[in-house]
Amino acid sequence: MTARTTTTEGTEARAPQLSVVIAARNEEDYIGACLQSLLDQDEAAGRIEVILAANACTDDTVGVAASFAPAIEARGWSLQILDVPAPGKVKALNAGDSAATGEVLVFLDADIRLDPQMLGQLRAALAGDAPRYATGTLRVAPARTWVTRQYARLWQALPFVQGGAVGAGLFAVNHSGRRRWGAFPEIISDDTFVRLQFTPDERVEVPACYHWPMVEGFRRLVRVRRRQDDGVKEIHRLYPDLPAREGKAPLGRADILGLLARMPLAFMVYASVHLAVRLRKSRSDWARGR
Known part of the structure; x- marks a missing residue:
């Protein structure tokens, strides 16, 4: 692993208050908006170090990220770009995590955009x-395709999502929370693994929103949903004590009938994806499905 570090003069003497770790693989179309949303954070965010762990990228993710160095320096922050050549999101997470020195650790997917109040609210929480x-409060970004819009409409109404603190694509911990586990394990669902290190009363959802794009189109939805399901099954198999900490009501018969009555088209799309998932083989690679 090699590293390129850009640091504002004088910031080395002051520890950052937040470390934002971004694991990215071929995200040149998204990393710019993600980094701009970091730059747009209000003053409550404090001092920030941004660590981009570029994982086996074959596009211009690194170049786009490096172009933000002057603006990041202008805020008195630092940008560190790590080259993680071996494929695998967990390798990128562990590389970024090892480099982080902030009082609060924020793990952010490269395709997420944050409201300006987000980092300050996470820091306070x-x-x-x-x-x-x-x-933060999850909001699915507007989709281009009808299928994804319908799927997202139903998904956002599920009890699991409505219950809050989902953490898909964005989660943060303080140092005592980070001591709950060692290195990120080689598993599919890192966000589920981390969330379930904490009981419901230890998890906080702040009011600021983060905007999470769903993949577009039926085939990609099936691919990603299958991987998500495999990730949950893997957690149950490898860490059987963790699911008891979920603390959210399952989807019951009354919930299903209610969703069908309220949004029949969205329900049928969601059910079709669910059915197709059962008919397709799993994939082991890290892929957004875009």
């Missing part, structure tokens, strides 16, 4: 010595 986990 994670203050103190008690182990804590925090995330």
Whole structure:
């Protein structure tokens, strides 16, 4: 692994208050908007170090990220770009995590955009010595395709999502919370693994929103949904004690009938994806499905 570091003069003497770790693989179309949303954070965010772990990229993810160095320096922050040549998101997460020095650790997917109040609210939520986990209020970004719009409409109405603190694509912990686990394990669902290190009363959802794009089109939805399901099954198999910490009501018969009555088209799309998932083989690679 090699690293390129851009640091504002004088910031080395002051520890950052937040470390934002971004694991990215071939995200040249998204990393710019993600980094701009970091630059747009309000002053409550404090001092920030941005660590981009570029994982086996074959596009211009690194070049786009490096172009933000002057603006990041202008805020008195630092940007570190790590080259992680071996494929695998977990390798990128562990590389970025090892480099982080902030009081609060924020793990962010490269395709996420944050409201300007996000990092300041996460920092406030994670203050103190008690182990804590925090995330923002998830909003699915507007989709281009009809299928994804319908799927997203139903998905956002599920009890799991409505219950809050989902953490898909964005989660943060303080140092005492980070001590709950060692290195990120070689598993599919890193966000589920981290969330379930904490009980419901240790998890916080702040009001600021983060905007998470769903993949576009039926085939890609099936591909990603299958991987998500495999990730949950893997957690149950490898860490059987963790699911008891979920603390959210399952989808019951009444919930299913209610969703069908309220949004029949969205329900049929969601059900069709669910059925197709059962008919397709799993993939082991890290892919967005775009």
